Amino acid sequence: METGLIERARNGDVEAFDALIGHRVEAMLRTAVAIIGDPEEAREATQESLLTIWKELPTLRIDDRFDAWAGRILVNHCRLALKRRGRRAGREVRLDGSSQSDSAATAGSDELFDRREPLERAFEQLDPDDRVLLVLHHLEGLQVAQIAARLEIPIGTAKSRLFSARRALERALEAES
Amino acid sequence: MTVDDGDIRSLLLSRADRADAHGLRMAAVEAARATPQLRPLVRLSSLTRRTWPVRAAAAIAALVVVTGAIALVIGLRLSDRDGTGVAVVGASPTVTPRSVPTPSPTDRPVTAPPYVSGSCPVTPITDLAGGLVPEVVTGGIRWRWGPLPWEAGVGQKVAFAETSPDQVLDASAIIAERLPIETSETPVSIRYPRGGGPGFVFGVGLPEPGCWLLTAIGPTIRSSVVVQVAPAPANPPSAESQNVPTERASLVPLARCPTSPLVSGAAVRTWLDGDNRWQDPDPSDWVAGVKRKLVVSGVVSSLAPYELVVAARVGIVGPPESQRSAFVADRPVFTAPTPGSGSKAMELILPTAGCWAITYVDPTATSTIVVEVAATPSVSFLGPPAVADRTLLPSCGAERFTTPEGPWNEAARVCFWDAYRAQRPAEFVSTWLTTEGDPITSIYRVLGAGRVEIFIDSTQDRFTPATDRGWQRLDCSTLATVQSPAPAPDFGPDHTCVATPLH
Numbered sequence: 273m274e275t276g277l278i279e280r281a282r283n284g285d286v287e288a289f290d291a292l293i294g295h296r297v298e299a300m301l302r303t304a305v306a307i308i309g310d311p312e313e314a315r316e317a318t319q320e321s322l323l324t325i326w327k328e329l330p331t332l333r334i335d336d337r338f339d340a341w342a343g344r345i346l347v348n349h350c351r352l353a354l355k356r357r358g359r360r361a362g363r364e365v366r367l368d369g370s371s372q373s374d375s376a377a378t379a380g381s382d383e384l385f386d387r388r389e390p391l392e393r394a395f396e397q398l399d400p401d402d403r404v405l406l407v408l409h410h411l412e413g414l415q416v417a418q419i420a421a422r423l424e425i426p427i428g429t430a431k432s433r434l435f436s437a438r439r440a441l442e443r444a445l446e447a448e449s
Numbered sequence: 450m451t452v453d454d455g456d457i458r459s460l461l462l463s464r465a466d467r468a469d470a471h472g473l474r475m476a477a478v479e480a481a482r483a484t485p486q487l488r489p490l491v492r493l494s495s496l497t498r499r500t501w502p503v504r505a506a507a508a509i510a511a512l513v514v515v516t517g518a519i520a521l522v523i524g525l526r527l528s529d530r531d532g533t534g535v536a537v538v539g540a541s542p543t544v545t546p547r548s549v550p551t552p553s554p555t556d557r558p559v560t561a562p563p564y565v566s567g568s569c570p571v572t573p574i575t576d577l578a579g580g581l582v583p584e585v586v587t588g589g590i591r592w593r594w595g596p597l598p599w600e601a602g603v604g605q606k607v608a609f610a611e612t613s614p615d616q617v618l619d620a621s622a623i624i625a626e627r628l629p630i631e632t633s634e635t636p637v638s639i640r641y642p643r644g645g646g647p648g649f650v651f652g653v654g655l656p657e658p659g660c661w662l663l664t665a666i667g668p669t670i671r672s673s674v675v676v677q678v679a680p681a682p683a684n685p686p687s688a689e690s691q692n693v694p695t696e697r698a699s700l701v702p703l704a705r706c707p708t709s710p711l712v713s714g715a716a717v718r719t720w721l722d723g724d725n726r727w728q729d730p731d732p733s734d735w736v737a738g739v740k741r742k743l744v745v746s747g748v749v750s751s752l753a754p755y756e757l758v759v760a761a762r763v764g765i766v767g768p769p770e771s772q773r774s775a776f777v778a779d780r781p782v783f784t785a786p787t788p789g790s791g792s793k794a795m796e797l798i799l800p801t802a803g804c805w806a807i808t809y810v811d812p813t814a815t816s817t818i819v820v821e822v823a824a825t826p827s828v829s830f831l832g833p834p835a836v837a838d839r840t841l842l843p844s845c846g847a848e849r850f851t852t853p854e855g856p857w858n859e860a861a862r863v864c865f866w867d868a869y870r871a872q873r874p875a876e877f878v879s880t881w882l883t884t885e886g887d888p889i890t891s892i893y894r895v896l897g898a899g900r901v902e903i904f905i906d907s908t909q910d911r912f913t914p915a916t917d918r919g920w921q922r923l924d925c926s927t928l929a930t931v932q933s934p935a936p937a938p939d940f941g942p943d944h945t946c947v948a949t950p951l952h
Contacts, residue, residue: 284486290478297474302465311467322477323484330486391452391460410454411461417929420941426881427929427941428891428905432921435948442452 278335281326289326296339297322300346306407307350309396313357317349324349343422347404354400394444402437409434570810571660572674588672588723588817590665601681662759664806664817671709671722673808673815706804709818723747725809725816736823737802737846737858745809745816746792758795760807798856802846833920833951836904842894843868847878849888865893866938869928872898893928893940901925903942904951920951 280288300321304314324345332341395403408414408422420430576584582595664673709727712719718729725747735741799805799822808817845865848858861877868875873895880890892904903923910918929943 282486286478286481289481290474293477294474297477298468298470301468301470301473305468306461306465309464311469314468315473319473319477319480322473323480326477326481327484327486388460388463391456392464395460395464406457407461410457411465417941417943426879426889426891428903428923429881429889429907431942431946432905432907432948438452438457441457445452 274338275335278329278332278338282329282332289329292338293322293325296342300342303343303346303407303412304350306411307347307400307403308353308357310357313353314350317353318346321346321349340422344424347408347423351400351404354403390448391441391445394441394448397444397447398437398440401433402440405430405434405437406441570675570815571677572815585674587674587815588665590672592663592665592672592674594676598679599676600679662808662810662815664761664808671707671806671817671819673810673817675810675815706821707819708804708821720818722816722818725814727816727818734823735799735820737799737848737860741798742794742796743807744792744794747816758797758807758809760797760799760805798850802860832904832906835922835951836892836906836920839892839894839904842874842876842896845875845877847880849880850882862938865895866940869895869901869940891941899926901928903946922949922951923947924949 274292277288277292281292297318301314301318304318304321305311308314308317321342325342328345332338395406398406404423405419408419409416414422416431416434417427419434420427423430425433572585572587574583575586578584578593581597582593583597585592660675660677662673662675665671709720709722712721715728718732720727725745728744728746729735729741730744731741793809797807802822804819804821806817806819808815845868846858846861848856848861850857865875865877867873874897875895877893878890879893880888882888887910888906889910890906892906894902894904896902901924903925905921905923907918908920923942923946925942925946927943927945928940
C-alpha cells in the first residue's frame with residue numbers, strides 16, 4: 273500500500289503525496305518542536321521538510337527507506353533552523369534577557385515548570401546535533417543503530433555522540449543550577 | 450549532575466506537546482501542487498526489472514580470424530532517457546539519430562552517478578564494411594557489428610580484429626552486461642564461444658534499448674566503442690537467432706591483469722592510449738578504497754558536452770575451462786571529470802583490489818586504460834600503546850569512505866563479517882569522513898568466541914567535543930548489524946560494548 277503511494281507520489285500525484293504524509297505530519301512536527309523549541313520555527317522547518325520530501329521523492333530509490341529518509345530531511349531542516357536562529361541571535365537581543373523559547377516553556381503547571389525549567393534552559397544551550405541525538409533516542413525511541421542509519425553516520429560515532437550529548441546536557445544543567 | 454532517562458523524556462514530551470499541526474498538512478499539499486519535482490536525469494522507463502527469457506545459444510560464425518585471440522567485452526549501459534533510442538550508425542539510411550531533451554541544471558540526480566548530457570555519445574562510424582556493416586577502428590582494434598539496426602533483445606554479431614599483425618592476443622570472448630547507470634541490476638546477456646574458436650565473432654544481445662559501452666581488453670589491446678540500441682522489434686526473431694543467456698557464471702580473478710604499459714622516463718606515472726595521455730601524479734601504489742586523481746589529455750579532452758568516466762573491475766568468467774576466454778565487468782564506478790577544455794582531471798575511488806578498466810567517454814572518442822589496484826595494506830597507527838602494540842591479527846583490509854553508502858570495501862567487510870560469524874580472529878579498519886571531512890577511524894578486531902574489540906579514533910574529529918575527543922576501546926560480546934541495502938555488511942558496536950578511554 274505504502275509502496276504504491278510512494279510510487280504514485282514520485283510520479284507527481286499530489287493526492288498520493290497527501291495520503292503518504294497524512295499520518296506523519298503530526299509526528300514530524302512534534303519531533304521538530306522537541307528539537308527546536310519554538311513552535312513557529314518548528315512548523316516552518318516541518319513545512320520546508322515536507323516540500324523537500326515532495327521535490328526529492330523521485331530521487332528516493334528504495335521505498336522501504338522512506339521513513340528514515342524523510343526523518344533525515346526533517347532533522348536537517350531542524351538543524352538549519354537552529355543555525356539560522358544562532359546567526360540571528362547575534363543581532364536580536366531581547367531587552368528582558370529571555371529567549372524565545374522561554375515563554376513557551378512556561379506552559380503547564382507551576383510545579384512542573386519549577387522542576388523542568390532548569391532542564392529546559394540547559395537543553396536550549398545544546399548545539400543542534402546534540403539536540404537531535406537526544407530527541408531521536410529519548411523521544412522517538414530509536415536505538416543507536418537506527419540513529420546511525422537515520423543520520424548516516426557510523427554506529428560507533430552515533431554511540432559516542434549520544435554519550436557526549438547527554439554529558440553536554442548534564443554540564444549545561446550543572447551550570448544552570 | 451546526572452540526568453536520568455525519565456527526566457529527558459519528560460522534558461522532550463513537554464516540548465513536543467507544544468506542536469499544533471492544524472493546517473500544516475493542507476499547506477504542504479498546496480505547496481506541492483505549486484512545486485515541480487526534481488527528476489533524476491537517467492531514470493529510465495525501460496529499466497523495469499523484467500526477466501530475460503531463456504534463449505537457445507546461437508551459432509557463432511567466424512568472420513575474422515586472429516591467431517590466438519582474446520578479448521574482453523563489457524557492455525555497460527550508459528543511458529537512455531525514454532527508451533526510444535534507435536541505432537545511430539554512420540550514414541546508414543536505415544537509421545535516424547534520436548533527439549533527447551537537454552536537461553536543465555536542476556535536473557540532475559543527487560546520488561546517481563554523473564551523467565552530463567542527454568544524448569548518447571555514439572562512437573563515430575569510420576566505415577561501412579561491405580556497404581552495410583559498421584566498422585570502427587579504435588585502440589588498435591577493428592570493430593564490426595551487424596545486422597542493422599541493433600535492436601534490443603536481438604542477438605548481434607560483433608567481430609573485432611587487431612589492426613596490426615604484430616599484436617597477438619590470447620583468447621576470445623565477448624560479454625555484455627546490463628549495468629544501467631542508475632541501478633546495479635543483475636547482469637545479463639553473456640555469450641562467448643567456449644574454448645575460443647577459429648574466429649572472433651561473438652553473439653551479443655543487449656536486452657534494453659539505449660546507450661551501451663563495449664570494451665575489449667587483452668594483453669595488448671584496450672579498446673571501447675559506444676553503440677546505441679533501438680527498441681525491441683514488434684516481431685522478434687526466432688529464439689535461434691538470439692543469444693542471450695540468463696545466467697551469469699561466477700567471476701574468477703585474473704591470473705594476470707593486462708595492465709596498460711607505462712611510459713618509461715615520464716616524470717609521473719603515465720600511460721598512452723593512442724593519442725590520449727593518462728597521468729597519475731601520485732607516486733604511491735594505487736590501493737583499494739583510497740581516492741585517486743587521474744588526468745587525461747589528448748583527443749578526449751576536446752570541448753565535449755558528454756564527459757563520463759566508467760571504471761569496471763574485470764575478471765574471468767567461470768567455469769574454469771573458459772578462463773582464457775571471457776571476462777566480465779563487476780560493479781562499475783562512475784565519476785565525472787572536471788568540466789572544461791584541455792586536460793581533464795577526475796577522482797576515482799576503486800573499492801576493491803583487482804584489475805580495473807577505466808574508460809573515458811565523450812562523443813569524440815573513448816579512451817581506455819587498465820590498471821591493477823592493490824589490496825589495502827594492513828594499517829599501523831601511532832595511537833596509544835593499546836593500539837600501537839596490539840596483537841597482530843589476520844587483516845581483512847581497510848576502507849575509507851565518504852558517505853554512508855560508501856564506497857565501501859566490500860571484500861574487506863565480507864571477510865571480516867565471515868570471520869566474526871565463524872569466531873575467527875580478524876581485523877578490519879574502517880575510516881569514515883565526517884561531513885566536515887574529518888576522519889574517524891574504527892579498528893574492528895575479532896579476538897575469539899564472543900570477544901570483539903573496537904578501537905575508535907576521534908582525535909581528528911572537530912565535531913566531537915574536545916573533552917570527548919581521543920581514542921577509546923570498546924570491549925564487546927557481539928556486534929550490531931544495520932539493516933541496509935548496502936552491498937556489504939554494515940556493522941558496529943551494540944549494547945554489549947563497554948567503552949574505555951585510552952590515553
